[in-house]
């Protein structure tokens with residue numbers, strides 16, 4: 479690995495204790511972990527098709543987050559609220575306040591939809607940490623910035639999903655570059671946490687693009703560790719369509735931004751379906 483790729487913080491995008499311990503040992507450090515409903519329920523699937531009560535599943539999530547904290551005593555740990563388009567800001571706040579008691583300093587993951595922004599504003603005002611997820615546009619990023627003005631650095635993360643944009647033929651990495659440029663206009667209270675990163679080269683590229691933090695799957699982190707300088711310098715045509723930078727104001731009311739995107743809808747549905755899939759009907 480080269481010196482330059484040590485600039486960004488590295489988080490593991492998993493709820494697996496074994497994977498977290500393995501990556502921490504491999505790197506000799508680990509700056510944080512991002513859990514979500516999908517990667518958590520995956521760790522419970524043992525081929526028995528067992529289902530749970532809602533409270534039981536939540537209790538298991540709490541236990542897992544506390545176990546992760548014991549592996550990572552000081553790193554950031556993201557804990558995601560259950561949300562779909564019908565979930566109100568108040569319901570997200572209630573969940574967030576409960577999750578915030580599970581461990582010290584959790585980053586509460588909220589979807590970047592109108593209710594999620596209202597919840598973020600309220601939670602940040604109470605001193606809690608947040609991670610605004612499912613981000614696919616500059617408009618969402620501008621709205622996150624405005625909704626969390628006044629937060630200290632480290633309190634607010636924003637998670638642009640690189641791989642899911644790539645899946646649609648758009649270059650997700652361009653969104654990271656655009657958010658870096660956008661946030662240069664303001665203070666630095668929002669940190670860019672590049673997510674949905676599936677390969678080592680994507681991980682390296684996200685750090686080079688200026689992401690403050692990169693979260694990735696253990697397999698991609700292992701691949702990144704094995705990359706040579708020449709691997710990192712070699713450029714291959716990705717065939718993806720560029721996402722142009724559009725100068726977006728950072729001083730409007732956050733409700734004015736157009737933050738809808740089809741990938742937000744499908745992403746919300748995927749997280750909700752994965753969570754509900756393990757609940758007794």
Ligand code: G3P
Pocket residue numbers: 491512514639641642673674675676693
């Ligand atoms: O942290 C969010 C990330 O896990 C989503 O990744 O591969 O499902 O797009 P992916």
